[in-house]
Amino acid sequence: MTTLSKAPVRYVDTPVQLRRLCDRLKDSPFFALDTEFLRESTYHPQFCLLQIAAADQVACVDPIRLPDLDPLWQLLYESDATKVFHAGFQDLEIFHHLHGRLPAPVFDTQLAAPLLGYGDQIGYAQLVEEVLGVTLGKGHSRTDWRRRPLSPQQIDYAADDVRYLVPLYLELRRRLEESGRVDWLSEDFERLTRPETYRNPPQDAWRRIKGTRRLKGRQLAALKRLAAWREETARRENLPRGWVVKDDLLCHIARLQPQNPQQLKQLRGLSDKAVARYGQDICAQVAAACDDAPEKAPPRPPARTPRQEALLDLLSAVVRLRAEAQNLHPNALASRKDLEKFLADPAGSRLCQGWRQQVIGDDLVAFLEGRRHLRVVGGEPVLDEAAA
Known part of the structure; x- marks a missing residue:
């Protein structure tokens, strides 16, 4: 555990404070980020607070009181530091909306967690508790982050979203490196930095x-x-x-x-x-x-037969066995929809691309072709090579 949990929180709401913070962070190899925003009454998210932390400091930046965020944008967009998020889509959506582009490189602990056996789409508080043994409070989850001034308790609550994200990132990264799985996440992380991910045509x-x-x-x-x-x-x-x-x-x-x-x-x-x-x-x-060509309704997918449902169940069993052997959450390998798409077009499926091909795709193809089979040994399912 780092000493970050004891570091005081800097509240940044003046240009001088912002420049000093960014100067302190500019040489960090990574920093953790989170945002507080509201969009109940708007189309675009209202940016209310940014939390940022590195190995030895944590700060809350107030975009409502600051006249501009230029030093922050320079830090985010011109630094090669890894930007660490948990479930970062909405945070990155704010940056894309405000600045028109996205910071890179990124690391998302929610995407990384299933590759280490944790639940798919696991929440931040649960992951912090399971990995770091720290229970986070929930007392200010309904805060209206537009209101000023923020209380010390609200600031401390917000800071926890990055205070523990730093040691969480370091621990998950260490385990991924030990298991040789860091590169598995490259495509998922790269997708988060594509502008088209955040567009709504x-x-x-x-x-x-x-x-x-x-x-x-x-x-x-x-x-x-x-x-x-x-x-x-x-x-x-x-x-x-x-x-x-x-x-x-x-x-x-x-x-x-x-x-x-x-x-x-x-x-x-x-x-x-x-x-x-x-x-x-x-x-x-x-x-x-009335002047448009009449539109055809999207075709309904044909109802699957009991045999097709049984085949999907068998493929799910193969996924679960491989996930257990690799200490992965099954949904990190293949969801039910992934398996449906695989059956419709194996070659075009994401299960036959990248790291998933080696871990699960080749086995699924071999199973469909009869080169692998499931059997029960000692009351437990086993995936074996088919007999010649």
Whole structure:
């Protein structure tokens, strides 16, 4: 355990303090990062606090009080230091939104944990407890991080998110190096630093809406236009998508094809204020969809037969046996969806690429081809070479 748990927390809310902090951190080979943000009433996350730690110090940076964060951006984007996160997607999304690009290289302890036998998508507090034996408090999990001043207790609670991330990273990295698995994570970490990971193209917005399979033809064409319009509107006005029009209402509008705002007023759940604000735009999207080629509903995957389900169960058993032998969490090797995609296209599956091919992909292919088989020995399943 490092001595970081005893280090005082620096609260940084002036330009001088920020420059000094960044000067102290610039030669560190790594630093741990976390953010506090709110997005309940906005489309874009509201950046409220940044926590940062290195081997011998921890600080909370206040982006609300600071006039600019230029020294911090320089540290993040120009340093070769490893930026350590736990479940870093949303933190990195903030950096991408504010600065238009992403810091690299990164290390995510949530992605690393399953390669050492811990649960898939394990939470930070649970991982800290299991690896470091430290139980973190939960007393300020409902804090409104926009409000100032923050209390010493709130600052200390926020600092814990990086205070223990440093020794957690060092321990996980040490174990990964011992097992020769550090490189296994390269592709996953690289994906976190791709700008396209954080983009939401308006033309694809309809894919996130449930209930689209019940729409077809002109209805589905209308939904695609409506979803794209809503995405652009929410982004422009910085509002949650559901504050513009809720998902179920969007589907209902696409189904009914209203021609004017007066018809929109007949829909339950759409307020007069929303009709006045967006009614003309909504009806314009519906009308424009009439000129689009009718859309075919996404095909439903065919129902699997009992034999196909049994085959998936057998492949899952192979995955579990290999995961146990390698001290891996099974989902780190292959989820049920991974196995479904593997059966549909083995060569194109991620299970036959990179490190997964060596650990599980070759075995799955051999099992399907009859070169491996499952049998029971002493009441336990075993994966063996098939007899010649």
